[in-house]
Amino acid sequence: MTGSARVIAAIDFGTHGTGFAWAFTSERSRAPGERRINFFDDWIGQPANYVKNLSALLLDGSGEVVEWGYQAQKHFQVESRTDPRLKYFQRFKMGLLPAKDAQHGTESPSVPGKSPSELITMYLANFRRFAFDKIIAGSSVAEDEIVWCLTVPAIWKDRERQMMRDCAVAAGLPDDRLLIAVEPEVAALYCRFDTGHASLGSVGERFMVIDAGGGTVDITAYQTTDNGLSEIGYTSGGSLGSTYIDQHLIQTVLPDRLGKDFVSRANALEPGALIALLDDWERAKRSFDVDQKMPIILQMSHRLFRVLRDEDRIRLGSRQNGVDDAIVLSVAEVAKLFDHLVKPILELVDDQLRKIGQRSVDRVMLVGGFAQSHYLQARLRAHLSRRVTMVVPAKPSWAVLLGAVHYGLEPGLITGRRSRFSYGIKFAPPFEEERDPPEFKTVNHSGAHLCNNRFDQFVALDEVVEPGHKVIREYIPILQTQVEMILQLYISTELDPRYVTQNSCEFVGQLTLDMSDTATLPPDERKVEVIMLFGGTEINVRARDVKSGKDVRTNIHFSQKA
Amino acid sequence: MHQQGPSWPSGPETFEAMLARVGKALDEAMAGRRATDARLHSGLSALMQIQGRVDEIDRHVQELDRRFTEMLAERYQREQPDTLGKDDLEQYELTDKIETLFLDIDLAYRNAYQARGVQQDIAERAKALFEIANELFGPGRPDLSWLAREFAGKQGMRVLEDFQMRALGIRQRADQLDRSHSFKFNPPPDQKVLDKNLQKAWARCDPDGEVAFVVTPAYVVGQRVYVRQQVFTQPVPGAPDSPPTEHG
Numbered sequence: 001m002t003g004s005a006r007v008i009a010a011i012d013f014g015t016h017g018t019g020f021a022w023a024f025t026s027e028r029s030r031a032p033g034e035r036r037i038n039f040f041d042d043w044i045g046q047p048a049n050y051v052k053n054l055s056a057l058l059l060d061g062s063g064e065v066v067e068w069g070y071q072a073q074k075h076f077q078v079e080s081r082t083d084p085r086l087k088y089f090q091r092f093k094m095g096l097l098p099a100k101d102a103q104h105g106t107e108s109p110s111v112p113g114k115s116p117s118e119l120i121t122m123y124l125a126n127f128r129r130f131a132f133d134k135i136i137a138g139s140s141v142a143e144d145e146i147v148w149c150l151t152v153p154a155i156w157k158d159r160e161r162q163m164m165r166d167c168a169v170a171a172g173l174p175d176d177r178l179l180i181a182v183e184p185e186v187a188a189l190y191c192r193f194d195t196g197h198a199s200l201g202s203v204g205e206r207f208m209v210i211d212a213g214g215g216t217v218d219i220t221a222y223q224t225t226d227n228g229l230s231e232i233g234y235t236s237g238g239s240l241g242s243t244y245i246d247q248h249l250i251q252t253v254l255p256d257r258l259g260k261d262f263v264s265r266a267n268a269l270e271p272g273a274l275i276a277l278l279d280d281w282e283r284a285k286r287s288f289d290v291d292q293k294m295p296i297i298l299q300m301s302h303r304l305f306r307v308l309r310d311e312d313r314i315r316l317g318s319r320q321n322g323v324d325d326a327i328v329l330s331v332a333e334v335a336k337l338f339d340h341l342v343k344p345i346l347e348l349v350d351d352q353l354r355k356i357g358q359r360s361v362d363r364v365m366l367v368g369g370f371a372q373s374h375y376l377q378a379r380l381r382a383h384l385s386r387r388v389t390m391v392v393p394a395k396p397s398w399a400v401l402l403g404a405v406h407y408g409l410e411p412g413l414i415t416g417r418r419s420r421f422s423y424g425i426k427f428a429p430p431f432e433e434e435r436d437p438p439e440f441k442t443v444n445h446s447g448a449h450l451c452n453n454r455f456d457q458f459v460a461l462d463e464v465v466e467p468g469h470k471v472i473r474e475y476i477p478i479l480q481t482q483v484e485m486i487l488q489l490y491i492s493t494e495l496d497p498r499y500v501t502q503n504s505c506e507f508v509g510q511l512t513l514d515m516s517d518t519a520t521l522p523p524d525e526r527k528v529e530v531i532m533l534f535g536g537t538e539i540n541v542r543a544r545d546v547k548s549g550k551d552v553r554t555n556i557h558f559s560q561k562a
Numbered sequence: 563m564h565q566q567g568p569s570w571p572s573g574p575e576t577f578e579a580m581l582a583r584v585g586k587a588l589d590e591a592m593a594g595r596r597a598t599d600a601r602l603h604s605g606l607s608a609l610m611q612i613q614g615r616v617d618e619i620d621r622h623v624q625e626l627d628r629r630f631t632e633m634l635a636e637r638y639q640r641e642q643p644d645t646l647g648k649d650d651l652e653q654y655e656l657t658d659k660i661e662t663l664f665l666d667i668d669l670a671y672r673n674a675y676q677a678r679g680v681q682q683d684i685a686e687r688a689k690a691l692f693e694i695a696n697e698l699f700g701p702g703r704p705d706l707s708w709l710a711r712e713f714a715g716k717q718g719m720r721v722l723e724d725f726q727m728r729a730l731g732i733r734q735r736a737d738q739l740d741r742s743h744s745f746k747f748n749p750p751p752d753q754k755v756l757d758k759n760l761q762k763a764w765a766r767c768d769p770d771g772e773v774a775f776v777v778t779p780a781y782v783v784g785q786r787v788y789v790r791q792q793v794f795t796q797p798v799p800g801a802p803d804s805p806p807t808e809h810g
Contacts (some may be wrong), residue, residue, distance in 0.1 A: 006631045024632070024634060024635035024638070025628075026628060026631040026632035026634075026635050027635070029628075036635070036639065036647065036648075037644065037647070038638075038645045038647065039645075039646040039648075039650075039651070040646065040647050040648070041786065042786075046763070047790065048657065048787055048788055048789060048790055049787055049788055051646070051651065051654070051784040114572050138638055138641055138642045139634060139638050140634055140637075141634065157733075250744050272605075283658050283661055284662070284663065284665075286658050287658055287659070287662045289766055294666050294667070294669070294670070297665045297666070297668070297669045299665070299765050299766070300765075300766055301763075301766065301769075302766050302767060302768045302769060304765060305766040321673060321676055322672075322676050323669070323672065325765060325766045326669075326765070328669065372655070372658075392653070395648070395651050395652065397651075397654070398648075398651050402648065465628065556718065
């Protein structure tokens with residue numbers, strides 16, 4: 001896919017911010033640390049130069065995009081008082097994750113009026129247009145010479161990854177020139193190949209990657225190989241990104257300091273006034289440290305200050321040593337806010353180390369926007385101190401973006417990925433009396449007893465799969481009269497489950513193969529070949545009628561459990 | 563269809579003669595086979611030669627294509643020198659440190675006043691912050707000893723030392739990253755309203771108010787504004803909550 005491209009462009013679509021970076025493919029010939037990778041940091045409406053624009057949208061009453069990014073925020077702050085139909089959206093990325101998968105008591109934010117997919121598509125469409133214009137200006141490359149690489153959290157399952165691809169394609173990114181990159185995986189590439197971290201240079205080094213972003217925290221581990229990296233970890237994580245600290249600030253600290261109805265009153269009187277406060281908070285979160293002595297100060301903007309009633313100001317001043325035009329947060333208060341997330345993150349790290357087992361890892365690399373948090377760094381370092389060294393590589397916030405460019409330039413650097421599920425197809429082998437439940441018994445064209453609902457495993461849970469790994473199986477129709485074969489795909493969190501009806505199994509999609517051309521042949525001659533191609537960040541499934549050569553579409557729509 | 567190859571004799575023939583004839587025919591056939599093989603071989607080697615040439619041309623095209631991409635990259639680097647590169651990303655870490663330092667100074671200063679039971683006007687507070695910022699980021703080595711009266715005692719001195727050290731660290735790092743950086747204190751000449759690309763209203767000042775003076779500097783590298791100037795503005799006449807006053 002990347003062979004004939006002239007440019008690799010990576011998009012790190014984040015919960016809080018989204019950025020892009022790109023490089024000419026001629027950079028492949030340089031050592032990764034020496035590659036010239038270009039960024040953009042001059043967004044319209046930005047408060048100051050920064051690589052990421054806000055992942056934000058402003059829609060009008062009919063649901064059309066008015067503005068996106070910082071401009072959406074700015075426009076909303078100015079116009080929302082006069083145009084109540086304007087709707088401002090942020091943090092919609094996490095809406096793709098089903099609520100049941102948001103771990104440790106945190107939930108994905110729901111978005112009223114629009115589905116997360118619609119919002120993501122709208123945002124990516126605007127972002128793509130902008131990024132494309134910037135890349136071609138001065139580089140003289142054509143649109144079809146760009147291969148795009150879009151990052152997704154590792155805890156996203158195939159369903160969310162497929163949805164993300166669908167959104168990206170609907171947003172105008174070319175399906176045949178679009179790589180989906182897994183965030184901690186590309187961050188690991190950055191750690192191994194770009195940071196010049198000497199300890200990761202030799203073959204056989206084992207390291208864990210904690211990718212702490214705005215929405216999610218992803219954890220996995222890799223071993224350096226001759227040609228790249230092979231996964232040794234067991235992907236885990238959850239909705240534990242730094243934006244969830246913001247929720248606690250808004251839901252607990254602000255009402256406590258400014259009155260229970262302050263947030264709703266501020267949103268009603270001055271929609272958008274809280275945004276500047278949260279921008280300050282974003283910076284303060286990064287700087288906050290475990291041995292910090294100074295409290296955190298969040299300045300109240302002119303507009304927010306106007307929302308305060310006299311009694312609010314008096315109460316605020318009396319709580320804060322006379323300071324009534326800023327929120328002063330004590331070190332203990334902020335630590336408490338962080339600990340809502342830090343504790344579960346530490347548990348996840350312990351769990352990962354336990355699963356990796358005795359050989360453990362030589363190092364833990366902390367990357368992502370949340371990795372800039374001195375508090376998180378200190379807590380993790382202290383927690384791991386006797387077991388393993390924790391390292392924050394240079395430029396941790398950009399590890400995913402930089403790593404995604406390296407991945408786009410050399411996708412083969414990932415030499416093995418651990419399968420997060422058992423993958424299989426529902427089939428009907430001979431019925432085993434005394435073992436299979438009678439209700440699953442069915443009869444085929446020749447009167448033989450078969451067992452329905454069996455799980456035919458293609459790849460096992462936790463199996464390390466090399467890129468391009470292919471599994472081929474053949475099936476025949478059960479009945480003579482069958483004019484199509486429905487192949488139902490399942491994943492399982494269990495190793496080699498017997499039946500697809502077990503709780504560990506989840507239906508993820510199906511292929512329907514038209515077999516009408518071979519309807520007159522005996523069933524034994526009507527073979528269907530199913531090929532699963534693993535090893536990329538996505539899985540391709542193809543079914544082919546061996547006799548007629550008829551193929552079914554490779555595009556599987558992953559859906560939720562049926 | 564006419565068939566080639568040995569035919570059967572019309573009269574009696576000795577076994578030897580027949581053997582000789584068949585042997586000859588076999589020799590001829592073998593020669594024919596060898597000739598055909600040779601032709602095939604030469605055809606094959608010609609084909610392989612052609613395939614080799616095609617492969618060579620392919621490689622050449624690929625190499626030219628790679629060179630072309632390389633040239634596009636070189637031209638881009640030459641013509642777009644202001645493009646943000648990997649090394650520039652560290653500027654953002656400095657940005658956080660600068661913004662946090664100003665907030666910490668402001669809070670420490672107002673706490674110091676509060677401790678002495680002195681009520682301070684917000685404009686005075688802004689001017690004091692400007693003086694401190696100018697000392698820390700203006701020309702010369704940071705020296706805050708003149709603040710000893712406000713920051714009395716050992717703890718106060720420690721706070722001042724901490725600010726000086728942090729400012730020094732920021733300046734040194736800024737030098738290392740790009741010597742062309744500047745801490746801009748000067749507002750654009752004859753300015754009445756905020757230039758929102760370079761400035762923002764300080765604290766709770768009205769962003770629509772008239773520009774009075776710069777409180778903290780912008781941090782600028784080339785055309786990039788990493789930290790905006792914070793500006794004290796006069797309130798808009800008739801606007802709610804004007805002028806900003808100190809409460810508490």
